[in-house]
Amino acid sequence: MSNSRKVAIITGASQGIGAGLVKAFRDRDYRVVANSRSIKPSSDPDVLAVAGDISDRAVAERIVKEALARFGRIDTLVNNAGVFVAKPFTAYTVEDYANILATNLNGFFHITQLAVAEMEKQRSGHIVNITTTLAEYAIDGVPSVLASLTKGGLNAATKSLAIEYAKRGVRVNAVAPGVIKTPMHGPETHAALASLHPVGRMGEISDISDAVLFLESAGFVTGEILHVDGGQSAGH
Numbered sequence: 001m002s003n004s005r006k007v008a009i010i011t012g013a014s015q016g017i018g019a020g021l022v023k024a025f026r027d028r029d030y031r032v033v034a035n036s037r038s039i040k041p042s043s044d045p046d047v048l049a050v051a052g053d054i055s056d057r058a059v060a061e062r063i064v065k066e067a068l069a070r071f072g073r074i075d076t077l078v079n080n081a082g083v084f085v086a087k088p089f090t091a092y093t094v095e096d097y098a099n100i101l102a103t104n105l106n107g108f109f110h111i112t113q114l115a116v117a118e119m120e121k122q123r124s125g126h127i128v129n130i131t132t133t134l135a136e137y138a139i140d141g142v143p144s145v146l147a148s149l150t151k152g153g154l155n156a157a158t159k160s161l162a163i164e165y166a167k168r169g170v171r172v173n174a175v176a177p178g179v180i181k182t183p184m185h186g187p188e189t190h191a192a193l194a195s196l197h198p199v200g201r202m203g204e205i206s207d208i209s210d211a212v213l214f215l216e217s218a219g220f221v222t223g224e225i226l227h228v229d230g231g232q233s234a235g236h
């Protein structure tokens with residue numbers, strides 16, 4: 001098998017946006033390493049499933065080790081695994097706080113540190129963090145400070161890492177979605193959620209994968225937070 005075909009690691013890949021990203025990268029003939037806690041082995045020989053909790057350093061180490069053993073390189077990392085819990089501020093439990101920070105922040109830190117080291121050796125690579133428009137534009141009636149705390153941190157880290165690695169061939173970008181039609185949101189909530197967007201609809205998974213693939217091919221774009229949110233970040 002040729003070693004020149006690119007390799008993408010996608011976290012949170014068992015469903016929703018992550019599963020859509022696996023398909024989108026495979027459609028571009030990337031080989032893919034797909035992670036989530038419950039992910040099942042794939043019948044596609046170009047998809048390597050590595051199960052485990054992305055907040056655990058040992059899981060991140062396993063993903064990178066198995067990616068290199070099977071495919072020999074790492075070109076792209078999409079930090080997609082994430083949890084969203086909307087609650088009034090004082091209703092968050094200590095467990096909520098620990099879980100949300102673990103998945104959204106530790107889940108970024110460990111795998112990014114390990115993958116970027118491989119990209120630096122190659123002198124090329126691309127990291128995309130999936131954040132949320134809510135981090136910058138909070139919505140009355142959708143209290144979610146822990147989403148803002150963690151995804152806002154990822155937005156800031158996106159810019160910081162982009163600058164740190166700009167001269168080393170590694171680009172770092174973010175996609176900030178509005179509300180996307182995934183299993184995260186039950187169908188009974190769709191009408192209300194659609195109305196949060198100036199365009200009057202929820203986003204589709206393909207809206208996000210299209211944006212990630214755009215950034216993937218946009219060699220002069222780094223440190224960008226690309227809002228894919230039906231106009232939410234423009235105003236109401």
Ligand SMILES: NC(=O)c1ccc[n+]([C@@H]2O[C@H](COP(=O)([O-])OP(=O)(O)OC[C@H]3O[C@@H](n4cnc5c(N)ncnc54)[C@H](OP(=O)(O)O)[C@@H]3O)[C@@H](O)[C@H]2O)c1
Pocket residue numbers: 011012013014015016017018035036037038039052053054055079080081082083084103107130131132133176177178179180181182183184
């Ligand atoms: N959908 C939206 O409206 C929306 C809006 C803004 C931002 N986002 C962001 O987009 C990303 C994907 O959202 P989604 O709607 O596709 O979510 P989803 O349908 O709930 O899927 C989440 C994925 O992450 C995995 N996951 C959760 N915790 C994990 C952990 N600790 N380690 C490894 N994998 C983990 C889940 O699989 P397992 O259960 O098997 O681990 C699943 O594959 C998230 O970061 C989310 O915050 C979504």
